[in-house]
Amino acid sequence: MDIAPWVWAATIAVLLGVIALDFAIITRRPHEPSMREAAVWVSVYVSLAVLFGIGLSAFTDGQAVDFFTGWIVEYSMSMDNLFVFILILGSFAVPREHRQRVLLVGIALALLFRGLFIAAGAAAVNTFAGVFYLFGAFLLYTAWKLVSGGGEDDEYEENAALKAVRRILPTSDTYDGHKLLTRVNGTRMVTPMLMVMIAVGMTDILFALDSIPAIFGITQEPYLVFTANAFALMGLRQLYFLIGGLLNKLVYLSYGLAAILGFIGVKLVLHALHETTDLHVPEIPTMVSLVVIVVTLGATTVLSLLKSRRDARADQGADGPEAADRSGGGDDDLDERVSL
Template sequence: MDVPLWAWGAVLAVIVGMLAVDLLAHRKAHVVSVREAAAWSAVWVALGLAFGGVVWAVWGAGAGGEYFSGYLIEKSLAVDNVFVFALIFSAFAVPPAFQHRVLFYGVLGALVMRAAFIAGGVALLDRFHWVLYVFGAFLVLTGIKMLRQHDQHPDPTRSRTFRLVRRVLPTTDEYAGQRFWVRQGTRWVATPLFVVLVLVEVTDVVFAVDSIPAILAVTQEPFLVFTSNAFAILGLRAMYFLLADLMHRFVYLKVGLAAILVLVGVKMLLLDVVKVPTALSLGLISLFLVTAVVASLVRTRGTAPTDDPDQTQPDGVEERTPV
């Protein structure tokens, strides 16, 4: 797949432009309503699908299918991110009006880190073909562990990351609006909002360890890996405000995500033996995700966050919360 330099520049310009629009639209702290989140989610999804259409038209159905497969994998795993973010915000009692600012800079950092992860992963596969099998085995084991894992409700305030931040940085227990740092006397101290931002960034690194190998299982073209990741991540903030209050409904989400990880892991392990058609992969990923969501909504119909039928933590929340 021949991708000219100007195409990379155009994609980066679109991403930066959309981030700027989003920042301007939310420059004042306010609580993001479900209606606003739904509108922004529609914008981000439409942008991601439109770019996929461009890839399909310019580079063919094969490249388009690989892009959409990667996009769908990242989008489905992003739902799991939403639940962990909700746990972090709840644990630190982050005012709803300040949550968008944390997620904005969290996504900005995630794009940079994902680019580094992708570059490293592609370079490893180019130089050491056997790493392919390591990634595949890792995804299969991760999927099995996710499937077998009992529901847990980890406390972000007891994570190693939180303890390290409190030990290394001077912090305050009081919020100061949307500020990450405040001056106290002669020194600068971090506010709880900065601590939350660090936890969000670390969480994304943990999730990237799963999502990047998963996307590399469907395509090893750097342009497709990066763009499918980027356009899926761009809608993460809006997705959070849209789904955070519904996380108790997705009781079978972990089962669907586990099936997706096992599927792409097996595909990666068999890549040199059996070439699984991209269309088949895309179809199965869609089937697993839709089945998990529909089954969850049917199972929890009429329930509220405080009366979940199993009285347990939602399946979407697991112990991949900040390490």
């Protein structure tokens, strides 16, 4: 797939324009979007991704399947990002009206970092096909960590890099609107707003280490890798407000992502064997990958919601007898007092 420089330039210009428009809207009226507003924007971004994929099918041969598969992989892994973002924003007690700004800056940083990682990954892939062994092994290790970890932690702990930033930059204890710098008793200090933005940016670097090798297991075309990442990230801010509460019910999300990463890891190892040896190993077609990923995500979501519903009913059932016992005990005490 030969992408002309003007296509790359136009794509990046459109993305920068969307980010600038988003930032202008947030700056003009800082607020927490309603469910309806978030749903509309998520629908817009999903529709744009679908239209982009349809356009690829019209102008390329078979590239649309690669794009949609990569986009779904990145979108599903973005759910994991959202869970950590929720922990970060809660840990830093970010005012609700300013959370959109933090998320947008985080998304802009994510696009920058992933663009750099994609360029480095593409260069490595073109130079040495054996790098797929490394990518595959890393994804299999990540899948094992997700399964053995049993899900996400309930608290966010600052990493060593963020603690080092705190030691270098004096930080105030309170927010000053959306400002990044403030004065406390005449001393210039950074606000927690800057620190939370740094935390979100650092977190996405770690997530990119998983997601970039994963999508290279779907396609090695840098343009498709970049656009799939871009479309997955652009609606992430609105998705946070739309399904933030629902994420707690997706109890099997980590296991579903582990299955997907493990599958892609095996796919990468098979591809590496095919490229670097004379062994006749089978390669997994992208269409098969798409079916496996969609079925895994669907099963994960359904099973998670069913378990959450069962747990809710079990909690209600456990509260019922206790309430009845408390009520019954009260009546017995009353009868005993009356008889006395």
